Amino acid sequence: MAEQQQPQDDTADAPAETSEPKSSPLKNPRVRIVLLLVLAAAVIGGVLWYVRYQSVGKFMQGTDDAYIQADAVTISPKVSGYVDRLFVADNQQVKAGAPLLQIDARDYRAQAAQVEAQIDVARANAAGVRAQISEQQAAIDKARSDLAAARSDAAFAHAEVVRYQPLAASGAETREKLSQLQNQARQADAQVAAANAALISATRRVGTLQAQVRQAQAQGEASRAQLQAANVNVGATILRASIDGRVGDKTVRTGQFVQAGTRLMSIVPVQQLYVTANFKETQLGLMRVGQPVTLEADALPGVEIHGHVESVSPGTGAQFSLLPPQNATGNFTKIVQRVPVRIALDAGAETRKLLVPGMSVDVTVDTRSAKGAVQRIREEQDQHNEARGR
Numbered sequence: 017m018a019e020q021q022q023p024q025d026d027t028a029d030a031p032a033e034t035s036e037p038k039s040s041p042l043k044n045p046r047v048r049i050v051l052l053l054v055l056a057a058a059v060i061g062g063v064l065w066y067v068r069y070q071s072v073g074k075f076m077q078g079t080d081d082a083y084i085q086a087d088a089v090t091i092s093p094k095v096s097g098y099v100d101r102l103f104v105a106d107n108q109q110v111k112a113g114a115p116l117l118q119i120d121a122r123d124y125r126a127q128a129a130q131v132e133a134q135i136d137v138a139r140a141n142a143a144g145v146r147a148q149i150s151e152q153q154a155a156i157d158k159a160r161s162d163l164a165a166a167r168s169d170a171a172f173a174h175a176e177v178v179r180y181q182p183l184a185a186s187g188a189e190t191r192e193k194l195s196q197l198q199n200q201a202r203q204a205d206a207q208v209a210a211a212n213a214a215l216i217s218a219t220r221r222v223g224t225l226q227a228q229v230r231q232a233q234a235q236g237e238a239s240r241a242q243l244q245a246a247n248v249n250v251g252a253t254i255l256r257a258s259i260d261g262r263v264g265d266k267t268v269r270t271g272q273f274v275q276a277g278t279r280l281m282s283i284v285p286v287q288q289l290y291v292t293a294n295f296k297e298t299q300l301g302l303m304r305v306g307q308p309v310t311l312e313a314d315a316l317p318g319v320e321i322h323g324h325v326e327s328v329s330p331g332t333g334a335q336f337s338l339l340p341p342q343n344a345t346g347n348f349t350k351i352v353q354r355v356p357v358r359i360a361l362d363a364g365a366e367t368r369k370l371l372v373p374g375m376s377v378d379v380t381v382d383t384r385s386a387k388g389a390v391q392r393i394r395e396e397q398d399q400h401n402e403a404r405g406r
Contacts, residue, residue: 075387077303078380081354082293084313086373088284089259091116094252095124096276099268106266110257110283117268117280121253128246131239138236145228152225156218163211170204177201261285289361289371291323293379294333294354301390302383303328309359312378315370322362325381329356357381 041047097119104116176197183189266281274280291311295303303325311321332353334341359379363371 075302075382075384076380077295077299077383078378079293079295079299080376080378081295082291082311082359082377082379084289084371084373084375084377085292086261086284086286086289088264088282088373089257089261090279091255091257091281091283092277092279093119093255093274094276095119095249096274097121097123097253099270099272099274100253102268102270104263104266104281106263108263110261110263112257112260114257116255116257116263118255119253119274121250124246124249124253128243128250131243131246134239135236135243138232138239142229142232142236145225145232149222149225149229152218152222156215156222159211159215159218163208163215166204166207166211170201170208173197173201173204255280257283259283259285260287284373286368286372289368289373290326291359291361291377291379293357293359293377293381295357295381297332297353297355300328300355300357302386303357303381304383304386304389307385308382310380310382311359311361313371314376316367319367321367321377323359324362326358326360328358331355 099117100120101118102116103114103118104110110116177194180189180194180197184191184194261283264282264284265279268274268280291309305325305327307325309323309325311323312319313321329336332355334353359381361368361371
């Protein structure tokens with residue numbers, strides 16, 4: 017009985033084969049439709065991306081090596097001295113011509129007064145010499161009178177000699193008398209010569225005095241030039257803003273002694289900001305002045321600021337460095353150079369309030385306006401090569 021039941025137990029203990037083979041998800045129509053739609057969307061997206069890249073994307077040249085800048089003016093004194101007054105505070109907005117600080121001007125005013133005294137001395141010297149010239153005119157007149165009298169005496173003496181010569185020859189008068197008359201005539205001639213020399217000397221004395229007048233006038237002109245320089249120094253004791261802007265980097269205090277040429281503060285023209293973007297040389301092929309620019313400042317994330325290309329540097333940044341590279345010496349390693357490009361900001365007043373020099377920006381230049389330039393360059397070069405081949 018036990019032997020007959022054993023097979024039944026073996027059959028009952030065997031696992032039942034009830035599992036069926038699983039079907040592939042791709043056989044599901046819905047899955048296949050979804051996959052087709054995804055594939056179609058990917059293809060369409062790729063085509064649209066390629067079309068946009070060929071028409072727009074490849075003409076967009078961007079860089080993050082760009083910074084906001086301004087042509088700040090350094091304020092330095094022309095003269096040395098103690099700071100008497102400060103008219104501005106840190107970060108204050110100023111207008112062109114507004115006073116910034118004043119240096120003690122007493123020493124420079126004293127120098128100007130001293131030069132004015134020298135001018136007065138030169139003027140007095142010139143007046144004194146002119147008075148001497150007037151006196152010399154009287155001396156000249158006297159010398160002329162003396163010369164006329166001497167000539168008259170000489171004429172009379174010679175007439176007497178002529179009159180006594182026949183008398184002495186006839187014996188009516190003695191030879192001694194004639195000799196006396198001839199001697200008197202010679203003395204009269206000598207007096208004429210002396211009077212004439214005195215007249216020449218008095219006349220030449222006027223020229224000497226006139227030269228002294230000119231010398232005094234020249235001294236006066238030199239003193240007036242010194243006075244102008246002294247007045248310039250007096251005016252330079254007040255430092256004024258040369259442009260509109262904001263005061264920055266102010267290091268001067270009241271009572272401080274400042275040397276000529278020392279940097280005291282800077283005036284930053286915040287309304288004339290621009291961006292210097294350092295593009296790689298491989299990005300400049302289609303870049304032209306006037307092309308539109310889109311900027312995004314790190315201080316204003318998500319805000320697009322517009323501008324345009326204002327100019328391109330005439331050399332790479334390395335060429336204008338303190339020690340420009342000399343690639344002809346040593347081992348040469350080719351490195352892509354960067355060229356500074358100046359970009360003008362077309363931003364409003366509210367945006368400019370938040371932008372200051374030194375901030376970092378991301379720059380993108382739209383070069384589509386010059387997309388045909390490369391082809392024109394190729395054609396031009398081909399024509400040039402053909403002309404050389406002829």
